[in-house]
Amino acid sequence: MRDKRVYDSILDVIGNTPLVRLRRITAGIPFPVWVKLEYLNPMGSSKDRIAKYLVEQAEKDGRLHPGDVILENSSGNTAMGLALAAIQKGYTLKAVVRDRTSKEKLDQLTALGVDLVKVDTSLPPDHPDSYNLITPRLARETPDCYFPDQHNNRENNEAHYRGTGPEVWEQMDGKIDVFVAGMGTGGTIGGVGRYLKERNPAVKIVAVDVVGSVFTPYFRTGDPGKAAPYLLEGLGDEFLIGCADFSVIDEMVQVTDKEAFLAARELARTEGLLVGGSSGAVIHALKKIAPTLPPDARVAILFPDSASRYLSTIFNDDWMREKGMLD
Numbered sequence: 504m505r506d507k508r509v510y511d512s513i514l515d516v517i518g519n520t521p522l523v524r525l526r527r528i529t530a531g532i533p534f535p536v537w538v539k540l541e542y543l544n545p546m547g548s549s550k551d552r553i554a555k556y557l558v559e560q561a562e563k564d565g566r567l568h569p570g571d572v573i574l575e576n577s578s579g580n581t582a583m584g585l586a587l588a589a590i591q592k593g594y595t596l597k598a599v600v601r602d603r604t605s606k607e608k609l610d611q612l613t614a615l616g617v618d619l620v621k622v623d624t625s626l627p628p629d630h631p632d633s634y635n636l637i638t639p640r641l642a643r644e645t646p647d648c649y650f651p652d653q654h655n656n657r658e659n660n661e662a663h664y665r666g667t668g669p670e671v672w673e674q675m676d677g678k679i680d681v682f683v684a685g686m687g688t689g690g691t692i693g694g695v696g697r698y699l700k701e702r703n704p705a706v707k708i709v710a711v712d713v714v715g716s717v718f719t720p721y722f723r724t725g726d727p728g729k730a731a732p733y734l735l736e737g738l739g740d741e742f743l744i745g746c747a748d749f750s751v752i753d754e755m756v757q758v759t760d761k762e763a764f765l766a767a768r769e770l771a772r773t774e775g776l777l778v779g780g781s782s783g784a785v786i787h788a789l790k791k792i793a794p795t796l797p798p799d800a801r802v803a804i805l806f807p808d809s810a811s812r813y814l815s816t817i818f819n820d821d822w823m824r825e826k827g828m829l830d
């Protein structure tokens with residue numbers, strides 16, 4: 504019978520996103536490429552999944568009580584998902600965001616009534632008000648506060664292990680050789696990677712990182728080195744974090760801001776897929792490794808969010824030129 508798609512709650516609409524074959528941008532690649540479109544979640548990103556899971560797990564074991572404040576640091580998408588969960592379940596959300604977070608995300612969070620704390624990203628990582636240090640401090644200072652800590656709480660990976668991973672496996676009918684996704688907190692690649700490897704240890708897990716992040720140097724040499732600034736939202740970090748599970752990753756591909764942004768623009772114009780810069784990074788990385796893969800490889804990739812969050816940045820020629828991203 505046709506799935507009538509009638510739900511009890513908007514939270515039940517999270518997940519079960521479509522897997523779609525790319526038709527045009529993959530010209531020249533010998534194998535079909537299937538992409539999981541996470542922007543079709545209710546709040547427009549893969550992070551809806553973890554927001555719901557983190558809140559429900561905390562409710563279950565008594566870390567979160569009616570009327571509490573949820574406090575989280577987020578590149579914007581987790582905050583959107585948490586805002587939905589908070590509104591539906593009666594909590595208030597305070598979100599710590601980087602000052603480079605796009606205006607569209609900030610406007611949407613404001614529309615949802617989220618209390619925003621903007622962090623100056625020029626502060627050194629060891630400064631008490633830096634992005635990674637300010638939130639645990641605010642969490643300690645705020646009464647009746649739950650800090651999901653998506654960067655270090657492995658329930659983030661678990662949400663993808665239980666949801667995204669099985670969905671990809673089933674949608675590919677268990678016939679998958681390579682999975683490619685970005686690595687920000689590491690939840691997606693860690694959770695999906697672990698699930699797919701448990702089903703078939705031969706599945707190759709490829710993580711996509713941004714130039715400037717410490718993840719790739721750490722993966723390759725064991726030394727994270729020193730981070731350098733970058734513009735791409737959602738991927739990489741200046742620190743190693745608890746959810747970054749390198750044990751399931753076979754290969755890391757590092758992409759520059761410019762490569763990611765130009766690829767996102769190309770996805771819009773060639774596929775009609777309005778997706779964000781981290782999706783651009785993923786397709787760019789896939790094109791880079793495609794010649795190294797068998798010509799009959801069965802490949803799934805994941806696009807985390809929508810272009811609607813970056814219209815004033817990646818999709819704005821003036822901004823792109825100002826940042827040196829357009830020739």
Ligand code: PMP
Pocket residue numbers: 548550578579580581685686687688689690691692736737738779781782807808
């Ligand atoms: N892309 C975007 C736009 C994101 O917001 C995130 C989450 N930080 C990611 C990719 C990476 O996903 P994950 O945190 O699961 O590694």
